[in-house]
Amino acid sequence: MFVTTKLDVTVVHATPLIAAGLAASLDAECQVTLMSEFDHDRLLGPQAPAVVISDYPSGLSLMQYHRSMPWLRLRVPRCLIVAESTRCWQVRQALEHGVQGVVGADCSLQELRRAVHSVRQGQRFLCEAASASMAESLVQESLTPREMDVLKLLGEGMDNKTISTRLRIALGTVKTHVKAVLEKLDASSRTQAVATALQRGLIGDEHRHHAAPMRQPVSAAC
Known part of the structure; x- marks a missing residue:
């Protein structure tokens, strides 16, 4: 049995x-x-x-x-x-x-x-x-690890200077990364980039409350 x-x-x-x-x-x-x-x-x-x-x-x-x-x-x-x-x-x-x-x-x-x-x-x-x-x-243009770092800090409401200090990279490098992030996410502003990243699941909900106040256009970000 x-x-x-x-x-x-x-x-x-x-x-x-x-x-x-x-x-x-x-x-x-x-x-x-x-x-x-x-x-x-x-x-x-x-x-x-x-x-x-x-x-x-x-x-x-x-x-x-x-x-x-x-x-x-x-x-x-x-x-x-x-x-x-x-x-x-x-x-x-x-x-x-x-x-x-x-x-x-x-x-x-x-x-x-x-x-x-x-x-x-x-x-x-x-x-x-x-x-x-x-x-x-996988079919979307992927961000580099450093661009992901920048994106997460954008979601926390940080400006370029603060991101530069936090990541210990040059301010010009930060601007380059921000521009790349906006282009890859097809976003015209930081707010839109963070919102798109949230929608795609690239970053977590802890960044949701920081996205709304930021309304810098592409020219201001770069």
Whole structure:
């Protein structure tokens, strides 16, 4: 007689309703544990679950903790993030931190189940929305790492002189980078550049509140 062992999954999501929905959706084929408080030792210890399903901040926190503890390197957590947003910058950051899978909170049940089993097998999984977001970013003219640095500081409301000081580069170099950023984002002002970057997912929401006050045209920026 064959006994089928259910996949051990722990759900630790900041939104209780989403956490409960995930548990209910996977209950038929997984042994689901709901964790109300984030416990790194429980999630990474000898009795760690096969798959951890979390929200975006918790998933990144888990992977950062794992990387900071050398003795945990042999036990790589299988982490699947269920995120409210699947914009490019979030997906890219999650993958760079070692997260195995990203799905949107509005993904289908079938997609969720595929994601869980793919992550369990050590495979990367992106839902259709996340894949489309990453694909779109690849066809757009990419910014260099330094241009990305400048763009983020533009989003924080900094002028050229302040950016020059922060990045320790010449003022003329800053102006060159700003001009390149505007051209690549097809923007006529800093405000539009930041707004476009937010829309494309190149920078995060922490820059949203800084975008509105800036209305310098291209000529003033350069």
